[in-house]
Amino acid sequence: MASAERAVRLYRTMARIRAFENAAEEASRGSVAAFGASLAQSNIRGPLHLSTGQEAVAAGVCLNLEKEDYLTSTHRGHGHTLAKGASMEAMMAELFGRARGPNRGKGGSMHLADFSVGMLGANGVVAAGMPIAVGAAHAVKIRKEKRIVACFFGDGAVNRGPFLEALNWAAIHALPMLFVCEDNRWSATTPSDAMTAGEGALARAQAIGVPGLQVDGNDVFAVDKASQALISKIRSGEGPRFLHAVTYRFKGHVSVDAAAYRDGAEVSRALENDPLILAGKRIPEPQARKISQEAEQEVRRALDAAAAAPWPEPREAYGDVQDTGSGQWR
């Protein structure tokens, strides 16, 4: 059983992620012409992948990370980034494409990164963060640093080659890594179960020699407890560990996707099992209400600040490309 203080911290992180995702969803109406939606003017443009309903995984894992620990994320990475300690205001500015975002408006949602809190980047390519996380962990090992690397990926990633390559590499070099399979059951619009042979993500990791645990990814206390156990092994030098957290994607693949391809009963069951409500039951109701209100206020301030923030100058399109030959654009 988590302490009362720990429960409050977990709930606060989840409430902040939920508020952020809801606000981002609202600001992205018409963000991209896909899934039958038509393009409309919106503050957030392009594909926006929401982690609504998956907050317990981000909160439960990241509470066990230190600021100097590294993290790599996926295209669905807002929750991880917030939970790792990034500023909500800066994140919203990035989603709005403004110069005050951590990526200075160059990345947006899919490439969100905040190196100041060890967050080495979301990624627009499934499983692509895994080799990068391996490299960061290998650097940590070479330099004999204390940090560890948390590598988030989805259930779709387990069917890509880098999943095998990264796990194998981490195992043979005993790298300080936590692999987190955030299993929301859907690979874009296709059920992952139908696309994945064998016993699933954890069995695959174990077959490669990476031990781990499977948890109810909607139970933040279970995620916290499992992360704590696995991370203590990693920090004591026992090599990589694997966490398979089974959760559910409340929304479509991207924000404009109504996910009509899903069975209504399946979605209803998931909504009844809302991880935020489950977590809220473990703290006094007035306190939970206050935390939610504060999260709403924080996101409101972030939206206002983002809308008022300056755009990047056009010349920024030419900055940070490369130094060698900079200026030779054609």
Add this chain to the structure above:
Amino acid sequence: MSYAEASRLAVQSAMSRDPRVVVVGEDVGRGGIFQQYKGLQEEFGAVRVIDTPISEATILGAGVGMALAGLKPVVEMRVVDFALCAMDEIVNQAAKARFMFGGQGRVPLVARMPIGLWSGSAAQHSQSLEAWFAHVPGLVVVTPATPQDNYSLLRAAIDCGDPVVYMEHKELWGLQSEVTDEEIPLGKARIARPGKDLTLVTWSRTVHAALEAAEKAKLSVEVIDLRTLWPWDREAVFSSVRKTKKLLVVHEAVQAAGFGAEIAATVAEELGVPVRRLGAPRIPVGYAIPLEDEARITPAKIAALLQ
């Protein structure tokens, strides 16, 4: 000193100077299949000369992660044909990270991926794909033709701080010539042979074929070894073409959509002089000698265009 030994010396020198430099790749502990890492694991240890599984995507991707975390990896892809298993990591990750993260991180890695025909290595071990990488913003592309350049340009590549696609030529590993400690900046071409009637721009192994053809030509041919494809030294090319008023670009890569087209088009736009190209036909490289020879750019084929 051989072309392979020159590159070994460049890596050794960088590793001695800078503890952030590491080598990552298949077989590097035994010196690499071309012996271009010979003795480095003995000298610097297995922690810095890292043997890897046959996992190209993760060799390159881990290189990106190492670089973002403060190291300077020299990443071995063995041949460019195998680097295709790591295209996402090169094109979407290494080349983009610094820009898309708004300058929060940089990727100072060198990805070595030798190109070119290699005595009967057939369709999957013989390609010259330099144009693919020159097309990608964020990447530097280097194609050394001599032992000296392989030493100096590899050192410059490791030092430069950008992701570099470093393309040695497999038929040049044994090439011998003197190597000094000369510093050569990236992006600077070399006049391999002065001349006044025609400018012949080339790089990598074809430099040697071009020099041989130029020796026998009636025209006075100026041969420019481009050395770096991106950024390419347009001033050196322009100043030569202003003098000769004629340009021929020759490369071993397939001619269609090759980097020669880029040079020819730029020179035609800027200077309005006649341009010609010579590259391989758009065919896979065949195994048998008569088939492989169809893809080979020989002095005779170049000479035919110098008539």
